[in-house]
Structure formats: C-alpha cells, structure tokens
Amino acid sequence: MTDQPYDLRKVIEELKQQPGQYHETNVEVDPDAELSGVYRYIGAGGTVERPTREGPAMMFENVKGFPGTRVLIGAMASRKRDGMILHHDYKTLGRLLKDSVENPVKPVKVSKKDAPSQEIVHLATDKDFDIRKILPAPTNTEYDAGPYITMGVVFGSDPDKTMSDVTIHRMVLEDKDTIGMYIMPGGRHIGHFQKQFEKLNKPMPITINIGLDPAITIGATFEPPTTPLGYNELWVAGALRNQPVQIVDGVAVNENAIARAEYVVEAEIMPNETMQEDINTNTGKAMPEFPGYDGDANPAVNVVKVKAITHRKDNPIMQTTIGPSEEHVSMAGIPTEASILELVDRAIPGKVVNVYNPPAGGGKLMTIMQIHKDSEADEGIQKQAAILALSAFKELKTVILVDEDVDIFDMNDVIWTLNTRFQGDQDIMVLPGMRNHPLDPSERPQYDPKSIRFRGMSSKTIFDGTVPFDMSDQFKRASFKKVSDWKKYLE
Incomplete structure (x- = not known):
C-alpha cells in the first residue's frame, strides 16, 4: 500500500493500524435513519442529539437493500484521527492547511484504464436505471426529504473551461434520474459557474465524487477570500499529500471525475429549472444541518439530471456523514482556521x-x-x-x-x-x-x-x-x- 496513490482505501488500511480508530460490522443496518441512529451512539460527536461521543470510524458492510456495497461514516469525526490521517499534529492542522493553500499541487489526468472509479458503468439510458437502487445513500432521520449525498464533492467548470472547482453541497435523491441540489447563494464557485451556464440557457456538466481520501474532502471546503475564483481546491489535497490528485474524463458528460473515487455520479445541472426539495415527503424538512437543527426544505433547489453512475467493482464504499457531527466540524472548521490564520498572519x-x-x-x-x-x-x-x-x-x-x-x-x-x-x-x-x-x-x-x-x-x-x-x-x-x-x- 505504501507506493499506491492516496485514496479512501489506503486511508482505511492506515487507520486499521491505529487502535480504536476504525471498526467494521457485518450486522445488517437499514440506511433509512437506522445507520445514522446507530452511529449517533458510537462516535458522531459534535452537536448531534445526546448521548453521543467520540468513537471510531464505522464501516457498515451489510446494508439492507444494497448487497455488495458498504457505507462508511465518521472517518473524520475526531480531530486526533484527522491528524493521523494527514500525518500531522492535530493541534496545528489549521497551519498545515494554510501552508497547503500557499503551495498548491495541481491534479494530473489519467486514462480510464487507470481509474478505479470507472470499473463499473451504469448509463441512464440502461433499462431499469435508478440512482436510488445503485447508491446506498442514507437518510439521517425519519423526517429527511429523502436519501442524501452528504459527502459528494462536486467537480465543475465555467462554460469556457478556463476555470474549475470542487465544492460540497446538500443533494437529495428525488427520483430514478433526478437529484435536488441546494447551492447556497454567494461564495461558492460552482454556483458562479452555474449562473454563467444559465445565462447561456445551457445545462452545466458536473461529476459528484463520493468515497474519497479525506485530504480531498477537507480541502474542498475552502472558500473565498482564501481560495479566490479560479483556484481549484483539489490543489490543496495535492499539497497535503505531496502528490497530485488523479482525475479522468467522464464517460457521459464533458467534465472531469476523480479517478480514485468509490462512486462518481455524472450529471447536468439544468438551466433555470428548480423543484421542491421535499417533494416526496412534504415534511418541510431537508436533513440535519451543522448548527444541530433540521434544515428547512428549500422550495426551489436546482434540478440535476443524472447521465451515468460509475463505481469500483469490488464492494464500493458510500461515504456519508451526519450534519451536526464532529465530522462536519473537521471539514468546515479546519479550512476556516487556516483561512483565519492566513489573514491575520499577513495583517x-x-x-x-x-x-x-x-x-x-x-x-x-x-x-x-x-x-x-x-x-x-x-x-x-x-x-x-x-x-x-x-x-x-x-x-x-x-x-x-x-x-x-x-x-x-x-x-x-x-x-x-x-x-x-x-x-x-x-x-x-x-x-x-x-x-x-x-x-x-x-x-x-x-x-x-x-x-x-x-x-x-x-x-x-x-x-x-x-x-x-x-x-x-x-x-x-x-x-x-x-x-x-x-x-x-x-x-
């Protein structure tokens, strides 16, 4: 494993060598509210409903309704474990990320034969194609608007392909080929690109990359002014690992995918088209968000049409998180620490x-x-x-x-x-x-x-x-x- 490029599987193998940091179970779990309910007691941390605590990352290997797949939760739900994953003192991770932003390492393109994320291909034109049957996306509570992709890194570019970026968004599986994506107004570069496509009345091609090296996931949450328009946060992950992130051409859309992801959803954000986020439940709720409350369902999320799903052939891993958990704190908090340090160190x-x-x-x-x-x-x-x-x-x-x-x-x-x-x-x-x-x-x-x-x-x-x-x-x-x-x- 030493010479292998970093991906989620390599990180898991390293965590297995650290006592108490990783646990896997074959006990069947229902992805509908039960999986998150179980992890709440084991290691969610953060401001999740009590009782909760700091515990190991959990791999659920027997997911009801999804044979041959696995779900990982809590990989980053411990600041000390984050330090282990990034091979750095957990107390100075903010400075590590600050240095990584300032010394970027850009991705490299690999061929499809060298992209494990494309070993299996499901096209939306296939008979019986249904994203809800391919992706074991959990619901965090019984009141969620549906199954959510909570740790999907969205890769997108501007219409001229002069700039690209990666961000994380709230994404609910609405029907067999439709995802509702909440793009928060202002600040996110993917949102800026999408507005450019809307002015042209063209769909925006994207890939949603799931099951990644945490260096990518943490790096993806930087925002302006630290990473201005034109800065792709995959460069941060490259610096953290001192090796470039591998990317590959999509199979169904004109956009890059992360070559060593577990799953990739290839899709298009439709121009000037929105839908009710909780159209299937009408609960008025979306999912638990980082402040510790259920987010209100948005009446007008962006409509994303799925063109293909690709994944690894050997027990692909769906990575997920709980909104108010310690894991979200790691993803959102450490880059913010780095950004604050970068600003005050200059001033x-x-x-x-x-x-x-x-x-x-x-x-x-x-x-x-x-x-x-x-x-x-x-x-x-x-x-x-x-x-x-x-x-x-x-x-x-x-x-x-x-x-x-x-x-x-x-x-x-x-x-x-x-x-x-x-x-x-x-x-x-x-x-x-x-x-x-x-x-x-x-x-x-x-x-x-x-x-x-x-x-x-x-x-x-x-x-x-x-x-x-x-x-x-x-x-x-x-x-x-x-x-x-x-x-x-x-x-």
Missing part, C-alpha cells in the same frame, strides 16, 4: 498563535483565537484580530479571545478564562446587523426585529478573555512540578 504577524473552530459552533459559527502580546503596545490588537476574522468570514458569529497559556482545544480551559479573566461590562463587543449563515434559526427578524432585517443577518460577538498586558503578573496560573516519567505510575 498582524506573530500576534495570533493558533485558532480553533470547535464543535459548539459546528466548525463555522465560532472561533477561539490564542493571542500573543509582547508589550503594552499590543493591547487591543486582540480585538483587531477578531474583527479581521469576522469581516472576512461572514459565517463566523462568535469569537473568543484567550491568552497563550490557555488550551484552545479544551473547552473547560476556555470557559475558565471567561470566568476568571473576563468582565461582561467591558470585555464584550457586539456588532449588530451583519450577515451570517441562514441555517442559524436565531437569525430571523421575529427573533430580533431591531438588528435582523432579513433572515441570515446576525449580531456578532467578541468575548475578550485575554488579560490586560499591564496586569499579567496578577493572573499567573498555579504552577505544578514537571514530572517526566509520570507514566510509570500507571504501569
């Missing part, structure tokens, strides 16, 4: 030591910034760092500032800071009437008519838990003896 170098986007914010809504102050001239720089992050990344809602002696990955330590180095009347800064993520249910005009004019607006808050520089000698933590051989007492 105020040396003052932000590290950044963490914790599960409490779903990886997007909250960041904890570790601040370094050299002198009294640095007092106030911490608030500038927070404002920089909030202004550049509109989905951030809450920033907590702490000193260097605080472990930003330990929420007990962070909250301790807000109890012993913080006074609410002077250490809170509120910025009302700003844009944020529309999936936060508190961002409605009826919640706060004064500052929320339209849904998706929010007040943003900075909690300054840093000690004033001239008082630092009064906030020394109790210092315990360093014992290097403490582990012998556990033997």
Whole structure:
C-alpha cells in the first residue's frame, strides 16, 4: 500500500493500524435513519442529539437493500484521527492547511484504464436505471426529504473551461434520474459557474465524487477570500499529500471525475429549472444541518439530471456523514482556521498563535483565537484580530479571545478564562446587523426585529478573555512540578 496513490482505501488500511480508530460490522443496518441512529451512539460527536461521543470510524458492510456495497461514516469525526490521517499534529492542522493553500499541487489526468472509479458503468439510458437502487445513500432521520449525498464533492467548470472547482453541497435523491441540489447563494464557485451556464440557457456538466481520501474532502471546503475564483481546491489535497490528485474524463458528460473515487455520479445541472426539495415527503424538512437543527426544505433547489453512475467493482464504499457531527466540524472548521490564520498572519504577524473552530459552533459559527502580546503596545490588537476574522468570514458569529497559556482545544480551559479573566461590562463587543449563515434559526427578524432585517443577518460577538498586558503578573496560573516519567505510575 505504501507506493499506491492516496485514496479512501489506503486511508482505511492506515487507520486499521491505529487502535480504536476504525471498526467494521457485518450486522445488517437499514440506511433509512437506522445507520445514522446507530452511529449517533458510537462516535458522531459534535452537536448531534445526546448521548453521543467520540468513537471510531464505522464501516457498515451489510446494508439492507444494497448487497455488495458498504457505507462508511465518521472517518473524520475526531480531530486526533484527522491528524493521523494527514500525518500531522492535530493541534496545528489549521497551519498545515494554510501552508497547503500557499503551495498548491495541481491534479494530473489519467486514462480510464487507470481509474478505479470507472470499473463499473451504469448509463441512464440502461433499462431499469435508478440512482436510488445503485447508491446506498442514507437518510439521517425519519423526517429527511429523502436519501442524501452528504459527502459528494462536486467537480465543475465555467462554460469556457478556463476555470474549475470542487465544492460540497446538500443533494437529495428525488427520483430514478433526478437529484435536488441546494447551492447556497454567494461564495461558492460552482454556483458562479452555474449562473454563467444559465445565462447561456445551457445545462452545466458536473461529476459528484463520493468515497474519497479525506485530504480531498477537507480541502474542498475552502472558500473565498482564501481560495479566490479560479483556484481549484483539489490543489490543496495535492499539497497535503505531496502528490497530485488523479482525475479522468467522464464517460457521459464533458467534465472531469476523480479517478480514485468509490462512486462518481455524472450529471447536468439544468438551466433555470428548480423543484421542491421535499417533494416526496412534504415534511418541510431537508436533513440535519451543522448548527444541530433540521434544515428547512428549500422550495426551489436546482434540478440535476443524472447521465451515468460509475463505481469500483469490488464492494464500493458510500461515504456519508451526519450534519451536526464532529465530522462536519473537521471539514468546515479546519479550512476556516487556516483561512483565519492566513489573514491575520499577513495583517498582524506573530500576534495570533493558533485558532480553533470547535464543535459548539459546528466548525463555522465560532472561533477561539490564542493571542500573543509582547508589550503594552499590543493591547487591543486582540480585538483587531477578531474583527479581521469576522469581516472576512461572514459565517463566523462568535469569537473568543484567550491568552497563550490557555488550551484552545479544551473547552473547560476556555470557559475558565471567561470566568476568571473576563468582565461582561467591558470585555464584550457586539456588532449588530451583519450577515451570517441562514441555517442559524436565531437569525430571523421575529427573533430580533431591531438588528435582523432579513433572515441570515446576525449580531456578532467578541468575548475578550485575554488579560490586560499591564496586569499579567496578577493572573499567573498555579504552577505544578514537571514530572517526566509520570507514566510509570500507571504501569
């Protein structure tokens, strides 16, 4: 496996060597709500309904109704496991991704014979073609609008094929050859390309790539301004692995696919055509989203017509995730950490030591910034760092500032800071009437008519838990003896 290019299977083999990081089961599981329900107890983490915990990645090898297929969930549902997967200290993954963005490695094209993702081909023109029978896509709850592709990396290009990009979207299987795709307005390059195709009244060819090396999945979630229009996030994955991602021509559409994916859905986004997301259920709900609530079904998602599905011949793996889980925190949070670090390192170098986007914010809504102050001239720089992050990344809602002696990955330590180095009347800064993520249910005009004019607006808050520089000698933590051989007492 050492010389083999990175893909999901190589990562799984590496995880098998790490105790407690991977588990597979042959017990039959129903992909309709049961699979996610089981993993909730085993290792979903994040803000999934309690009880949940940090646990192993799970491979379900006996999926009801889908013989010969497997479903993997939770590969990235642990920050420490993410470090193992990327061969890096989990506490500095943000800096690793920042460096990867700055040192891109572009993909390479391979032939179809060297693309495992195209070993088996199902064409939409085939008799009995039905995506719902080929893809073991789970539903996360009994109220979902249908089976969802939650970890499908969409590859698309502009009409002139001068730019391409990869992004992740919410995609529900609507009927035998139709997918409903939610493209969030603004920010996503695939959405920009799609609008260009709509102006030409042409369908946009895409591939939806499922079952990937997590380096691809994590890299795909970068957004502007860190990766501007024209920057394809597959370049990040290439840098993370120090080897280019392999891509291949599609079999039914004029677009590239990821050659070492487990499944590829080849399709077209139809121009100026939408449909009701929950047309099959009418529950009003889509699926659980990263803030921890069910997302409202969108009345007008983009219509995607499937032209082909290709996959590996040997027990292909459907990779999935739970919206509010620790896995989403990894995919959304670590690239955001990298983006914040890239911004503050340029603006105020040396003052932000590290950044963490914790599960409490779903990886997007909250960041904890570790601040370094050299002198009294640095007092106030911490608030500038927070404002920089909030202004550049509109989905951030809450920033907590702490000193260097605080472990930003330990929420007990962070909250301790807000109890012993913080006074609410002077250490809170509120910025009302700003844009944020529309999936936060508190961002409605009826919640706060004064500052929320339209849904998706929010007040943003900075909690300054840093000690004033001239008082630092009064906030020394109790210092315990360093014992290097403490582990012998556990033997």
